[in-house]
Amino acid sequence: MAKKIIRSDERKSVFGLEVNGPVFFTSAITIIIIITLTLMFKDGAEQYFTEIQDFIANKAGWFFILSINVFLIFMLYLAFSKFGQLRIGGQSAKPEFKTISWFAMLFSAGMGIGLLFWSISEPIYHFLSPPMAEGGTAEAAKEAMKFTFLHWGFHAWAVYALVGLSLAYFTYSRGLPLTIRSVFYPFLGDKIYGKIGDAIDIFAVLATLFGLATSLGMGVQQIAAGLNHLFGIDSGVQTQIILIAGITLVATISVVLGVDKGVRVLSEWNMRIAVLFLLVVLVLGPTIFIFKSFVQNTGNYFSDFLEISTWTESYTGTDWQNAWTIFYWGWWIAWSPFVGMFIARISKGRTVREFILGVLIVPSIVTFFWISAFGSTAIHQALLGNDTIVNAVNENVATALFVFMEDYPFAFILNIIAIILIAGFFVTSSDSGSLVVDSLTSGGKIDAPVGQRIFWAIAEGGIAAVLLIGGGLQALQSATVVTGLPFTVILIIMCFSLYKGLSEDLRKLKKRESQKELENYEEIVSGIVKKRNANQQNNTK
Numbered sequence: 001m002a003k004k005i006i007r008s009d010e011r012k013s014v015f016g017l018e019v020n021g022p023v024f025f026t027s028a029i030t031i032i033i034i035i036t037l038t039l040m041f042k043d044g045a046e047q048y049f050t051e052i053q054d055f056i057a058n059k060a061g062w063f064f065i066l067s068i069n070v071f072l073i074f075m076l077y078l079a080f081s082k083f084g085q086l087r088i089g090g091q092s093a094k095p096e097f098k099t100i101s102w103f104a105m106l107f108s109a110g111m112g113i114g115l116l117f118w119s120i121s122e123p124i125y126h127f128l129s130p131p132m133a134e135g136g137t138a139e140a141a142k143e144a145m146k147f148t149f150l151h152w153g154f155h156a157w158a159v160y161a162l163v164g165l166s167l168a169y170f171t172y173s174r175g176l177p178l179t180i181r182s183v184f185y186p187f188l189g190d191k192i193y194g195k196i197g198d199a200i201d202i203f204a205v206l207a208t209l210f211g212l213a214t215s216l217g218m219g220v221q222q223i224a225a226g227l228n229h230l231f232g233i234d235s236g237v238q239t240q241i242i243l244i245a246g247i248t249l250v251a252t253i254s255v256v257l258g259v260d261k262g263v264r265v266l267s268e269w270n271m272r273i274a275v276l277f278l279l280v281v282l283v284l285g286p287t288i289f290i291f292k293s294f295v296q297n298t299g300n301y302f303s304d305f306l307e308i309s310t311w312t313e314s315y316t317g318t319d320w321q322n323a324w325t326i327f328y329w330g331w332w333i334a335w336s337p338f339v340g341m342f343i344a345r346i347s348k349g350r351t352v353r354e355f356i357l358g359v360l361i362v363p364s365i366v367t368f369f370w371i372s373a374f375g376s377t378a379i380h381q382a383l384l385g386n387d388t389i390v391n392a393v394n395e396n397v398a399t400a401l402f403v404f405m406e407d408y409p410f411a412f413i414l415n416i417i418a419i420i421l422i423a424g425f426f427v428t429s430s431d432s433g434s435l436v437v438d439s440l441t442s443g444g445k446i447d448a449p450v451g452q453r454i455f456w457a458i459a460e461g462g463i464a465a466v467l468l469i470g471g472g473l474q475a476l477q478s479a480t481v482v483t484g485l486p487f488t489v490i491l492i493i494m495c496f497s498l499y500k501g502l503s504e505d506l507r508k509l510k511k512r513e514s515q516k517e518l519e520n521y522e523e524i525v526s527g528i529v530k531k532r533n534a535n536q537q538n539n540t541k
Helices: 021-040 042-080 099-110 113-128 138-152 154-173 180-193 195-231 237-257 259-284 287-303 305-309 325-345 352-383 388-395 397-407 411-441 450-469 472-540
Strands: none
Touching: 021 195, 021 411, 021 450, 042 154, 042 325, 042 352, 042 472, 099 352, 113 138, 113 195, 113 352, 113 388, 113 397, 113 411, 138 154, 138 287, 138 305, 138 325, 138 352, 154 180, 154 325, 154 352, 154 472, 180 195, 180 472, 195 237, 195 325, 195 397, 195 411, 195 450, 195 472, 237 411, 237 450, 259 287, 259 352, 259 411, 287 305, 287 352, 325 411, 325 472, 352 388, 352 397, 388 397, 397 411, 411 450
């Protein structure tokens, strides 16, 4: 007698919760254990987190670098191959959003707390201590921007494109639940509804939670630094915890209001404020220099693309990448279920080619311009002998944005707006993240009870708070790298699964097209025969 498959898209109730029990409770218990251990051993937690990150970076850094290059190559192959003509949701599907709106939402998905935190401080860090040049020089400036582009450019968006395309394709074209497990249906079949599928979704939940916690932790550090800079409020861990609690409460209210009245409205305002910020820096700052640096930075990035994207410090014996490139690759991979699921939801009706090129090119170029506007301008000030921003980065990296804005008119007001913008991204990230995690833990449902989303919103804030207590930024980075490593393996398998699924659908499409051509041919031949017979009959008469 065949065993009945209990599909995760069928509604279930466990202790009154509409969840996939193994995924929900295993993820929740794992998070609770990690939080408890970090609080119990917080005195040695920072050193422990540092050792873990160094171990993984030293032993598996090459694996991260190789994998993320494979993801980018695979996405470009799909875009320009015969698979590019396939359409998400079927060949007759139509896009749900206008192209301009789609691009705007793509940018909002990847541009947030992280870019606000690092767009100034990372270029300054690399300018002072570049991996391949003498610090503080023009050559160091070029290298700083080149590596910042590497960390925020096409490789990051390739990870998002892979996960987003896989989720969108198997959800809309195959009718499977919106969970990571669905991507592996070509390999596993109905086994995705069993223990293997549960394990995949558990890894996705943990990676998403720690990726979110990293971004939320950075955001709250930056808000605290801004309040200290403007009002002299202590920016220590206690203040950061209070801020996490307060902003998580706002995110919870947003969850209760729902997507349309909560996260959508706030996201739209975040984008408006972000564009305003960029225009202020562009118009009131060194405008011509920003445009010139954008062109040169982009050229340098493409010129040395292969070298910097495959550099592994093999012969230098240094560990510069541990805190930078390896962290970023782990962060993007851990963040990818969240961003990928968001992109998947808005991309029905797009062709594979349109999806990949849209996700890779437009957000990357906009990000490059943002980093040039903020990062290149900061380096420009340093090259002119203004050490204010350099000192700010060295003393407290979270203050970089606020010190940077001091050189602009209405600096106080602009910094207030900056704090509001960071808080807005915090809320939308927490709110959207809770929706994604709830979808993963409920078998792909998007209509689960509000209480479950509230639970995950609180959990995200709790993880960020505990990691800040147990080691600050280092703990956040370590947690990201640790959770990103096993999920990298899942993404590699995802490539094979997506290729297999697309191949099957392409064969079906070719077969339908051949059948249609045959039918058209037979119809034409039949018409010719009928016409000839009619002519013969007329001639006989």
